[in-house]
Amino acid sequence: MTALRGWVECAPNFSEGRDAHVLAALRRAIESAGVKLLDRTADPDHHRSVFTFAGSLPAVENAVLRAAETAVEKIDLASHRGVHPRIGALDVVPLIPLGDTPFDACVAGARRIARRLWSQLEIPVYLYGRAARSPERRALEYIRKLGFEKLRLSADSPGRRPDVGGPLPHPTAGAACVGARGFLVAFNVELRTADIAAAKRIAGKIRESSGGLPAVKALGLRLATRGTVQVSMNVVDIDRTPLHRAVEAVCAEAAALGVEVVRGELIGLLPRKAAEQTTAQALRLDALTPNMVIEDRLGLD
Amino acid sequence: MTALRGWVECAPNFSEGRDAHVLAALRRAIESAGVKLLDRTADPDHHRSVFTFAGSLPAVENAVLRAAETAVEKIDLASHRGVHPRIGALDVVPLIPLGDTPFDACVAGARRIARRLWSQLEIPVYLYGRAARSPERRALEYIRKLGFEKLRLSADSPGRRPDVGGPLPHPTAGAACVGARGFLVAFNVELRTADIAAAKRIAGKIRESSGGLPAVKALGLRLATRGTVQVSMNVVDIDRTPLHRAVEAVCAEAAALGVEVVRGELIGLLPRKAAEQTTAQALRLDALTPNMVIEDRLGLD
Numbered sequence: 001m002t003a004l005r006g007w008v009e010c011a012p013n014f015s016e017g018r019d020a021h022v023l024a025a026l027r028r029a030i031e032s033a034g035v036k037l038l039d040r041t042a043d044p045d046h047h048r049s050v051f052t053f054a055g056s057l058p059a060v061e062n063a064v065l066r067a068a069e070t071a072v073e074k075i076d077l078a079s080h081r082g083v084h085p086r087i088g089a090l091d092v093v094p095l096i097p098l099g100d101t102p103f104d105a106c107v108a109g110a111r112r113i114a115r116r117l118w119s120q121l122e123i124p125v126y127l128y129g130r131a132a133r134s135p136e137r138r139a140l141e142y143i144r145k146l147g148f149e150k151l152r153l154s155a156d157s158p159g160r161r162p163d164v165g166g167p168l169p170h171p172t173a174g175a176a177c178v179g180a181r182g183f184l185v186a187f188n189v190e191l192r193t194a195d196i197a198a199a200k201r202i203a204g205k206i207r208e209s210s211g212g213l214p215a216v217k218a219l220g221l222r223l224a225t226r227g228t229v230q231v232s233m234n235v236v237d238i239d240r241t242p243l244h245r246a247v248e249a250v251c252a253e254a255a256a257l258g259v260e261v262v263r264g265e266l267i268g269l270l271p272r273k274a275a276e277q278t279t280a281q282a283l284r285l286d287a288l289t290p291n292m293v294i295e296d297r298l299g300l301d
Numbered sequence: 302m303t304a305l306r307g308w309v310e311c312a313p314n315f316s317e318g319r320d321a322h323v324l325a326a327l328r329r330a331i332e333s334a335g336v337k338l339l340d341r342t343a344d345p346d347h348h349r350s351v352f353t354f355a356g357s358l359p360a361v362e363n364a365v366l367r368a369a370e371t372a373v374e375k376i377d378l379a380s381h382r383g384v385h386p387r388i389g390a391l392d393v394v395p396l397i398p399l400g401d402t403p404f405d406a407c408v409a410g411a412r413r414i415a416r417r418l419w420s421q422l423e424i425p426v427y428l429y430g431r432a433a434r435s436p437e438r439r440a441l442e443y444i445r446k447l448g449f450e451k452l453r454l455s456a457d458s459p460g461r462r463p464d465v466g467g468p469l470p471h472p473t474a475g476a477a478c479v480g481a482r483g484f485l486v487a488f489n490v491e492l493r494t495a496d497i498a499a500a501k502r503i504a505g506k507i508r509e510s511s512g513g514l515p516a517v518k519a520l521g522l523r524l525a526t527r528g529t530v531q532v533s534m535n536v537v538d539i540d541r542t543p544l545h546r547a548v549e550a551v552c553a554e555a556a557a558l559g560v561e562v563v564r565g566e567l568i569g570l571l572p573r574k575a576a577e578q579t580t581a582q583a584l585r586l587d588a589l590t591p592n593m594v595i596e597d598r599l600g601l602d
Binding site: 009036038039054098183187189243244247248251261263264265266269270271272275276278279281282283284285286288291292293294295296297298 | 310337339340355399484488490544545548549552562564565566567570571572573576577579580582583584585586587589593594595596597598599
């Protein structure tokens with residue numbers, strides 16, 4: 001991992017999942033900063049997109065600022081409707097250390113991004129994860145569940161003031177959550193039903209906050225364009241709950257409700273360990289390691 | 302794969318799975334020929350070992366000959382008892398093309414190895430797979446199920462004559478099967494029972510030859526040292542039956558008999574595609590590709 005000294009991954013979420021022109025503009029803004037774009041996922045029902053990229057911390061910070069500028073210009077939250085909770089045009093900005101990069105570097109980077117978002121674009125920022133200024137702000141949910149509309153009316157109230165700038169959100173671009181965290185896997189499971197209650201019930205059963213699986217967050221969301229619903233998950237620590245266990249749990253709960261699973265959907269990227277855990281479990285192996293795979297042993301791509 | 306132009310994989314099976322000195326001597330013999338040793342698996346109940354290595358065709362041919370010389374010197378089939386069928390001290394020698402290497406090169410290599418085994422060591426050879434001289438000799442089973450003891454009494458009978466040398470096997474080293482084939486996955490599933498009938502019944506249900514899964518070969522074998530039994534499989538084409546389907550089928554048949562699965566065991570190496578198929582299926586993804594895995598996208602080992 002020495003080749004990645006000082007590198008950081010960043011996976012900003014934007015409140016735009018439909019307009020190809022806006023998505024292309026966001027992509028150009030990100031790539032113009034000299035980072036390596038690894039993935040882009042957009043969903044019309046969520047009306048949301050995630051760009052995953054990596055680079056040196058200064059390049060990553062610049063990429064976030066350039067993309068934020070584009071988001072302010074192109075996205076108007078006042079007319080934005082989607083099924084995924086959001087408070088901003090540039091909604092969430094996680095910095096994830098790669099290789100030997102220390103968490104402290106990502107925390108400092110998140111705070112620099114926060115100051116620049118406010119000073120250059122008038123976007124107030126909530127710091128979260130390792131960059132949070134108080135324990136109750138470590139998790140995103142405290143502020144995110146409000147949504148842009150409620151936040152506009154209450155950002156000045158106690159406990160809801162932004163950490164940087166504000167208190168009121170930007171009139172069209174809202175506010176942003178910026179933080180540092182470890183790698184997480186974002187994964188959705190689509191169900192062959194239009195019954196949103198089924199998705200919400202399954203999400204309620206599997207998420208840690210209601211007594212489900214450790215390190216699993218889950219929401220039930222409606223996918224209007226597909227006429228189905230999905231369980232949308234974050235697995236924030238695959239050592240506590242491997243991804244395949246979370247997927248199995250959704251499938252088992254769905255089966256118990258008599259609901260068929262359409263497919264799984266990865267948002268962003270998978271750490272190799274998650275794939276290895278999954279293969280080992282399915283094949284009843286104690287572990288799968290790269291030295292068991294012929295292409296890895298021969299040093300092939 | 303251009304880095305592997307002309308390279309061949311070889312996975313010879315030896316009738317020695319217990320004596321560490323003999324295994325070390327076989328290893329030295331193979332490595333002295335300048336090939337890259339990728340894996341070695343030995344099983345005391347099978348009393349059998351598999352060395353997996355890769356290299357240029359001339360180096361691979363030399364490695365087989367040097368290991369055969371060691372096997373003739375150290376292994377006496379007259380006193381060898383194991384649960385796995387075998388006809389020789391060096392029992393089976395498959396050549397598998399890597400990268401752009403054509404099958405014809407492996408066929409020619411197998412035939413050269415056959416001539417050298419006979420002329421230098423007096424080991425008669427049955428050619429199999431793509432190197433077979435007649436369609437009925439493509440599959441190994443026709444000769445292998447006899448075992449060394451029966452073969453000694455009948456190798457001169459019609460239909461059992463070796464393709465090269467013989468007809469009688471070497472008095473202590475027997476005969477060898479040498480061939481060219483595509484990649485196969487050798488995989489065992491251990492069952493928590495001493496009832497060999499259960500393993501044989503499951504093997505009979507899942508193998509292609511008795512109406513089971515396409516491209517799957519299976520045997521039920523006793524593991525005396527562990528007090529258990531296993532279903533020992535070869536999946537010869539993971540596009541026809543993915544490995545995880547074969548493992549699932551064994552688990553399902555075991556469950557139907559009320560027998561618990563102890564573990565899966567890979568013999569040799571796994572093609573990356575088998576791991577990707579398994580992960581995709583368990584996560585309900587259409588496919589898993591390297592561009593979905595962060596370490597692969599960043600070009601990390």
